[in-house]
Amino acid sequence: MKRSIIKIVFYSLCFHSIVGCNSDSNSKDSQLNIKAIDKRESYIRAINGSDEEIDSSIIERGKVMISYSDCYTCHKEDKKLIGPAFSDIDLRYPRKEVFIKILAQRIIHGGRGAWGNAEMSAHPKLKTEDAEAMVAYILSFSSIASK
Missing domain, CATH: 1.10.760.10 (Cytochrome c-like domain)
Structure with missing residues (x-):
């Protein structure tokens, strides 16, 4: 019985570690993507307006x-x-x-x-x-x- 509880706790800790690492990684990836998008937008600095027809x-x-x-x-x-x-x-x-x-x-x-x-x-x-x-x-x- 004691061994089963230890296994459950061990597997539970492993599962939470993996999930926690993945969510941190995803969070960091999404933060990097947001920073890249912000950097690109600040580089472009698009001016609002509609296009005119050009021959x-x-x-x-x-x-x-x-x-x-x-x-x-x-x-x-x-x-x-x-x-x-x-x-x-x-x-x-x-x-x-x-x-x-x-x-x-x-x-x-x-x-x-x-x-x-x-x-x-x-x-x-x-x-x-x-x-x-x-x-x-x-x-x-x-x-x-x-x-």
Whole structure:
């Protein structure tokens, strides 16, 4: 009888230890996931607003302009390199004319601080309408991916 009680207590302690460890692990995992999500959200800092329609020929021209530019030296489509991923830029800014104009000027004149310490080199020879087409393409990533 005494041996049975000891076995029950032993198995009970083992069970509670395993369950306790798993719940702590799950709790830590979920805390890490929440921290990663919070960190990503603070990196993106999405601006509220709805997208405006952009002529598809402008978006296509922007895609071609980017393919012939030096953009991919510092940016990738879906991951951070030196500068932010194009998909992250798309997540931050609504596709609106005002943001297209602002970001086009940032491409032409360069900048720093919008995405951390990385410096955006200036592209003074780039025409404004070409820079705007490039931005229109970048801000269309989510709509292109959903097709």
